[in-house]
Amino acid sequence: GRFGIFGGQYAPEALITCLDELDAGFQAALNDPTFWAELKSYYPYMGRPSSLHLAKRLTEHAGGAKIWLKREDLNHTGSHKINNALGQILIARRLGKTEIIAETGAGQHGVATATVCAKFGMKCTIYMGAEDVRRQALNVFRIRLLGATVIPVESGSRTLRDAVNEAFRAWIVRLDTTHYIIGSAIGPHPFPTMVRTFQSVIGEETKTQLRDLGKSPDAVIACVGGGSNATGMFYPFSDDPSVQLVGVEASGDGLETARHSATLSGGSVGVLHGVRTYVLQDEHGQISNTHSVSAGLDYPGVGPELANWKQSNRAKFLSATDAQALQGFRLLSQLEGIIPALETSHAVWGAIETAKELGPNKDLVLCLSGRGDKDVQSVADELPNL
């Protein structure tokens, strides 16, 4: 599982056997038409296909290209995370696993995982940084209501990277009964390929929906945390150079400060959570602490496929500060009546900038990765004059 110089399996020996078993199960499913039929049979449950429509007032505000919205926020549980959680739990069931664990930061992946575990009757344990348990309390409540156990992680920065560490530690002692549903396009092979495969439904539907309107996009844009909604939107267009792929990372207090999470814009090649990719690290290779107003982008790594598209210049990466993301949050709410997740708000700001750059008579699709209910409490403090 290589993406240029990126990817691979930088994992302890004890994990390799399990990763090989997972890869074999995934490859077998990919080549089994009944697997895809079964996955598609849950589309009504998931709310697929998600809608695609023009954002008229946002387009007028930007004054450039038409901005189309791919409404992954309308999926069941409120984000794109259900696409990956459902695909992976079907693989886990084919492998005879009876228990599921997962990490979460924004809590959306935790909710999606708890949801599919309830649906398929599997025991579910979610690892979540204690800081994220605090700032995404609504999702913690939902996860517990769905019957899953939330384990607050007190180590390190008490955010996503610590939750991933804890989840791997928990997984390695019960590989035979348990599958780890990784929430983003990160981790050792086959995880980045598997997550991108299950998220590619976003780009595939977008391509068809625009074609039915007699159009093809000049650019597609998505926010980047670990990279799952971005690779899912980008991958189906990656072999068509006429479509620009634009990722938007979180530059927090500013790229020039130490408080950001813009791994591709401000990081360097390294290894994190079992994969070679771009990371935010100090001169000794120690992984840096990160900051973002959005829990879902607050991560010092990124998927290896995006790292490769950066290196090959197939994709370009912008970043939005906390303040710019909060502007995006407010603009989509007040121009389109859609309250986006703080993660998605970074891509809203990036879409406005990109639409200006593209100019009129062009079409840009924004992957609306999630809804903002989980964030309104924390945003209220940041936007006092609302």
Ligand SMILES: Cc1ncc(COP(=O)(O)O)c(/C=N/[C@H](C(=O)O)[C@@H](O)C(C)C)c1O
């Ligand atoms: C609504 C929404 N939009 C974008 C993201 C960024 O994750 P990617 O799409 O994997 O880059 C997220 C990430 N959320 C994860 C979570 O809910 O746990 C994230 O924190 C971790 C799985 C990485 C999200 O919730």
